[in-house]
Amino acid sequence: MVEGLELLTGKAPKPHKGKAMTLGDGSRVAVIGAGPAGSMFSYFFLSMAETIGLDVNVDIFEPRGFCHRGPAGCNHCGGIVSESLVQRLATEGIRLPDCVVQRGIESYTLHMDVGDVEIATPLMEKRIAAIYRGNGPRSSEPLDTHSFDGYLLDLAKQKGARVIPRLVTGLRREKDSMTVQCADQSSDTYELAVVATGVNSRLTEMLGNESGEFTHPDRTKTFICEFHLGRKLIRETFGPSMHVFLLDIPRLEFAALIPKGDYVTLCLLGEDIDEALIDKFFSAREVRERFPDGVIPGHVCHCYPRINIREATPVYGDRLVLIGDSGTTRLFKDGIGAAYRTSKAAAKTAVFHGVSAEDFKNYYAPLCRKISNDNRVGKFVFSVATVVQKARFARRGILSMTATEQQQVDSPRRMSGVLWDLFSGSASYTDVFIRTLHPAYVGNLLRNLVAANLPGGRSRDRRNADEGNGRVRH
Amino acid sequence: MAGLGKEYKSGEVIFRQGDTGSCMFVIQDGEVEAIAESDGREFRLRRMGPNDFFGEMALFEKETRTATIRTTKPTRILSIDKKNFLGGIHEDPSLAFRIVQTMSHRIRDLTDRLARYEQQK
Numbered sequence: 168m169v170e171g172l173e174l175l176t177g178k179a180p181k182p183h184k185g186k187a188m189t190l191g192d193g194s195r196v197a198v199i200g201a202g203p204a205g206s207m208f209s210y211f212f213l214s215m216a217e218t219i220g221l222d223v224n225v226d227i228f229e230p231r232g233f234c235h236r237g238p239a240g241c242n243h244c245g246g247i248v249s250e251s252l253v254q255r256l257a258t259e260g261i262r263l264p265d266c267v268v269q270r271g272i273e274s275y276t277l278h279m280d281v282g283d284v285e286i287a288t289p290l291m292e293k294r295i296a297a298i299y300r301g302n303g304p305r306s307s308e309p310l311d312t313h314s315f316d317g318y319l320l321d322l323a324k325q326k327g328a329r330v331i332p333r334l335v336t337g338l339r340r341e342k343d344s345m346t347v348q349c350a351d352q353s354s355d356t357y358e359l360a361v362v363a364t365g366v367n368s369r370l371t372e373m374l375g376n377e378s379g380e381f382t383h384p385d386r387t388k389t390f391i392c393e394f395h396l397g398r399k400l401i402r403e404t405f406g407p408s409m410h411v412f413l414l415d416i417p418r419l420e421f422a423a424l425i426p427k428g429d430y431v432t433l434c435l436l437g438e439d440i441d442e443a444l445i446d447k448f449f450s451a452r453e454v455r456e457r458f459p460d461g462v463i464p465g466h467v468c469h470c471y472p473r474i475n476i477r478e479a480t481p482v483y484g485d486r487l488v489l490i491g492d493s494g495t496t497r498l499f500k501d502g503i504g505a506a507y508r509t510s511k512a513a514a515k516t517a518v519f520h521g522v523s524a525e526d527f528k529n530y531y532a533p534l535c536r537k538i539s540n541d542n543r544v545g546k547f548v549f550s551v552a553t554v555v556q557k558a559r560f561a562r563r564g565i566l567s568m569t570a571t572e573q574q575q576v577d578s579p580r581r582m583s584g585v586l587w588d589l590f591s592g593s594a595s596y597t598d599v600f601i602r603t604l605h606p607a608y609v610g611n612l613l614r615n616l617v618a619a620n621l622p623g624g625r626s627r628d629r630r631n632a633d634e635g636n637g638r639v640r641h
Numbered sequence: 642m643a644g645l646g647k648e649y650k651s652g653e654v655i656f657r658q659g660d661t662g663s664c665m666f667v668i669q670d671g672e673v674e675a676i677a678e679s680d681g682r683e684f685r686l687r688r689m690g691p692n693d694f695f696g697e698m699a700l701f702e703k704e705t706r707t708a709t710i711r712t713t714k715p716t717r718i719l720s721i722d723k724k725n726f727l728g729g730i731h732e733d734p735s736l737a738f739r740i741v742q743t744m745s746h747r748i749r750d751l752t753d754r755l756a757r758y759e760q761q762k
Contacts, residue, residue, distance in 0.1 A: 215735075253645060254721045255729050257667040260739050262692045265644040265670070292647040292720060511733060534732070 188485065188523035190358055192222040196517070197347045197357040198328070199335050199370065201229035202242045202300075204491025204506035205363030206319035206328075212514035213326035221518065225328040226357070228335045228347065233317030234302055241301030242316055243367060243472035244502065245391060245425060245434035247272075247409070248296040250288075250593040252504040261322065263296055266313040269427035270297040274408040275590050277569070278453040280415070281562045284569045285408060286583045286590075293407060295591060297427045304393040304430055304468035315503075338362075338370075345486050358486060359522045361513065363506075365492040366475045381484075384492070385477035390435040390445055392469035400459065401426045410457060411590050415556050416447050420549055421499055423590070424457060433466070436499050440471070474502070477542075482535050483527030488513045495535040498542040499549070500592030505538060545596035548589065564616030571615070581608040645669055646719035655710040655718065656696065662706055663723045665696040671716025676709045687750075688713065697740050700726050 190196070196212065198205045209225045216223045231242075248256075248263065256263065271293025276285045288294060298315040324330060337348035338360060345360040364370045366386050396404070405426040412422040420437040435448060448454060455461045475492045482494035490513050491506035509531075516522075516530040555561045565582060572580040585602055588594035602608060646669040649655065656662055658678050668691050675686040675695060686708055689695060695710055700723050729736045 218738075251725055251729075253719070254725050255736065257719050258694075258721055258726060258729070258736055258739065260692060262667070262669060263645060268644055271645045293645050294719065296645055508732070511735075515733075515735065 187521075188526065189521040190216075190221065190223055190517060194221075194223045194358045195356070196223060196225045196359045196361065197345065197355070198225060198227045198361045198363060199338075199347070200363035200365065200368070200491075200493070201227050201231070201233075201320045201323075201330065202316055202363060202365055202491060202506070203319055203503050204365075204493070204510045205229070205361065206316065206323045207507055208361055208363060208490055208510035208514050209323035209328040210319070210326050211511045212518060213323070213328060215514060215518040217326075219518065225323070226355070227320070227323065227328050227330045228333055228349070229320070229330060230332050230334045232332075233300075233314035233320065236301065236303045237305030237468055238301075238470060241299070241314075241470075242365065243391060243470045244300050245423065246298045246300055246315070246427065246432060247425060247503075247591075248298055248315070249501045249504050249591050250294045252501065252507055253294050253296055255504075255507065263298070263315075264313070264318070267298055267315055267318045268296045269299060269430075270407060270425075271295070272297055272407055272409050272425075274406075275587060276408045276410045277413060277566075277586060277590075278410060278457070279413045279562045279566060280453060281559060282566050282570075283453075284566055284573065286569060286573065286587050288587070295409070297409070297425050297432075299427065303428075304395070335370075340484075340486070359517055360487050362487070362489045362493045363491050363510070366473050368493075370493065381489075382480045384475040384479045384494070386473040387437075387476050388439050388441075388471050389437075389474055390433075390440040390469070390471055392433050392466035394431045394433065394458075394464050395429060395467050396431055396459075396464070398429050401429070401431060404457065404459065405431060409590070412448075412451070412453060413552070413556055413562065414448070414451050414453060416444065416451070418444055419448065419556075420552070421590075422448060422454075430467075436474070474499070478535060478539050481524075481528075481532070482509075483524055483531060485524045486522050488517070488522075488527050488531060495538050497538060497592065498545040498596070500545075500589075504592065508534060508538070541595045541597050544600050548596050548600055552589075560616065560620045563619040564612060567619035568611055568615035579607070581605065581611060644717055646717040649712045649716045649718060651712055651714045651716075653712050653716075655712070656706050658706055658709045660706045661703075662696060662699040664720045665694055665700050665726070666710075667694045667719045667721060668692065669717040669719050671718075672713045673710050673716060673718075674713050676711060677707075678709060683709075694721075694740070694743070697744070699723065700740075 198209050205227055209227055213225055272295035273291060273293045274285050274287040276283055300314060300316050302314045334350040335347055336350045339346040341356060344356040344358060346354055346356050347360060348354040362370055366384050410424040418438040419435065423434050425432040425434065435445065449463050455463060475496045476498060478495040479489055479493065482489040490509045492502060495509060496502045496505040512531050512534045516526055520526040520530050555565065568582040569586060572583045585599055588599050655666060655673065668689055670691055672688060672690050674688050677684045677686055698707060
């Protein structure tokens with residue numbers, strides 16, 4: 168989307184003494200990038216403007232076509248729409264059609280060296296969507312798949328947004344506008360520029376380097392790949408369950424196998440994922456056992472996308488706002504959910520308040536701060552998970568407590584709920600952390616830690632779990 | 642396996658008039674009818690299809706369900722938790738806009754029906 172930032176002049180956070188920085192009839196907005204953040208911003212911005220009778224224009228700059236399979240049409244992501252986001256989108260009237268949802272997920276299966284346990288949603292309802300950001304892996308057949316990003320872009324277009332298939336190469340602040348420059352030497356001016364390029368574009372980096380007013384987000388490398396197993400085999404071996412691994416592998420924070428149509432997506436998150444870490448993951452017994460005959464097939468498509476692990480600062484300026492991964496996102500989880508929240512907050516600010524740095528500071532930045540503060544708690548939660556990864560006795564206790572809860576129908580499922588929300592990103596890290604302080608949670612965990620690690624206790628717990636929903640394997 | 646929500650067969654009751662509940666529902670695929678029951682008789686209030694929602698009153702008040710909801714064909718329905726919804730409203734009040742808009746349409750529809758009923762008396 169943006170190859171390089173030619174020049175961004177002006178002191179972004181200082182209020183500009185020019186025309187009033189509010190949008191009126193005929194105002195023009197440039198959205199750079201048509202990932203979920205850019206498309207959702209355009210959709211909500213135009214919806215809100217229509218509601219108050221404001222006649223504005225939105226141009227979305229996106230050279231990529233989401234109808235392509237493989238990297239050409241993909242925004243490189245694990246492809247999970249969280250339970251909370253599915254519900255919020257449904258409430259907004261955005262229904263994810265079956266052609267976009269590659270598989271509805273209704274449970275998580277946690278794999279550890281001490282056993283496996285399936286954590287089912289209490290309602291036995293598919294409320295998590297496994298999707299493709301593009302139109303499927305590199306070698307996939309062009310069947311009935313549809314890109315999630317393409318679907319959101321279509322919604323924005325239906326609201327009146329215009330897509331300009333050009334690569335943006337520069338962004339320049341003028342007295343009362345922002346000028347967007349493209350690779351074909353064309354340029355145009357806008358009352359507001361919205362940067363929604365994610366962190367795998369050079370824009371945020373250039374924004375920081377050129378203007379000196381912005382610090383681009385800190386990033387880390389992840390690994391995503393696709394295995395072709397076929398629909399029938401996936402149904403038999405993976406079912407409508409996302410398979411999560413808690414393994415003692417240094418630098419690995421989260422690993423999941425996500426079933427989607429004919430393919431299974433592997434997503435590894437952690438600290439600079441490299442080939443050594445990937446090899447170690449593939450050689451783990453718990454991973455190999457997931458695949459037919461214990462053999463991991465060759466992947467058909469893979470990438471090492473970077474993710475945002477610390478927000479850009481600040482995420483706004485006069486007539487400029489950074490949304491989604493370009494600005495602030497959630498740590499490791501629910502990046503699409505963060506794109507929804509930040510894009511909508513930015514759209515509300517622009518429509519109802521104005522487009523000055525002061526407006527974004529007052530009405531947009533608080534949400535970004537809330538997400539950033541929650542990420543700090545998230546870092547602590549993941550550090551606890553790292554301790555659990557290394558402590559076998561702790562893993563036994565967690566397995567025992569979760570498996571027992573999964574057999575009980577009416578009792579509170581405290582550990583299951585904590586793990587569910589941690590894996591799915593459906594609740595804030597702060598909420599997850601607070602729930603772990605509940606005396607009943609602490610008491611049950613201590614009891615299970617003792618029971619599961621006593622001689623004889625392990626086999627009893629396994630037997631009990633095998634009888635119920637919590638399928639425990641050793 | 643694709644598709645979100647829970648699957649119901651044709652003729653299944655999602656909830657009955659008088660039930661208590663704490664979530665609302667959004668139809669993903671299929672169709673349901675809202676039925677008022679009185680003196681053992683059924684009166685169909687409306688039919689609803691994909692993207693329509695029902696049961697929203699349970700999100701705002703603790704009263705019982707005011708109508709029975711029954712599928713008229715195989716239907717897939719997504720439930721919306723009260724906690725998730727109210728948490729979302731707390732952060733972003735505009736999340737309720739579509740619900741308020743639909744409730745407004747329903748009040749208008751009921752007012753029209755009441756006026757017609759009064760004329761026919």
